[in-house]
């Protein structure tokens with residue numbers, strides 16, 4: 028079976044600087060792969076190549092075996108790719124439920140055209156979006172936040188809502204960029220447990236960009252370590268943890 032997400036020899040060059048230089052990796056359905064590495068290693072640029080925000084200078088991006096290297100971000104979203112941001116980006120001036128409905132609406136029987144033309148299917152579509160958004164909030168035990176203004180949430184809750192919004196897209200591939208950044212240790216532990224549950228219930232493929240080893244070690248089936256734009260090591264969390272080159276790159280910051 029084709030991987031849900033595959034990168035083949037991806038490179039991104041800025042001027043004469045190779046921010047990403049020959050990265051290959053694959054993530055299968057139900058699998059969590061961690062993309063780790065020190066600051067400046069090229070993780071976010073790689074992530075942006077996957078979402079379509081950053082064009083690759085070379086290499087191939089495949090979703091479920093289909094080449095999407097040149098495809099726009101919204102095309103990839105429609106193919107089942109959902110993401111969260113390193114810095115939380117919720118729509119201000121909207122409630123939590125409305126934030127989720129914007130995402131869920133894409134999957135209703137109507138969609139944008141019916142909406143714009145105010146056709147009869149519009150109300151039913153909104154009802155469906157509200158239903159899906161409410162179900163996701165209930166699954167994440169966030170129903171009590173439905174009517175709260177999204178921009179007023181503390182970062183810990185905002186991260187959860189951002190995850191909820193991504194789940195409204197019914198993702199086949201879920202991309203998370205440093206989901207634990209800004210969270211305290213207790214919130215981080217809760218978030219890790221929640222991601223494990225999402226993975227087991229939804230069975231989607233997850234690619235997690237993270238520099239906090241405490242997040243990736245318990246959660247990931249496979250780790251890809253980047254340094255200076257290249258893949259430095261790749262393997263199970265324990266293989267990677269014991270790799271001397273990885274230890275050097277992290278200057279001893281890898282927990283034993």
Ligand SMILES: Nc1ncnc2c1ncn2[C@@H]1O[C@H](COP(=O)(O)OP(=O)(O)O)[C@@H](O)[C@H]1O
Pocket residue numbers: 041046064065066067068069070071072073
């Ligand atoms: N748009 C850009 N133009 C030039 N250099 C960039 C750009 N985006 C990122 N870089 C550089 O590419 C390298 C990798 O960045 P990034 O992927 O953000 O690292 P990280 O692994 O910390 O997420 C860094 O040296 C960064 O300064």
Ligand SMILES: [Mg+2]
Pocket residue numbers: 070071113
């Ligand atoms: Mg980054």
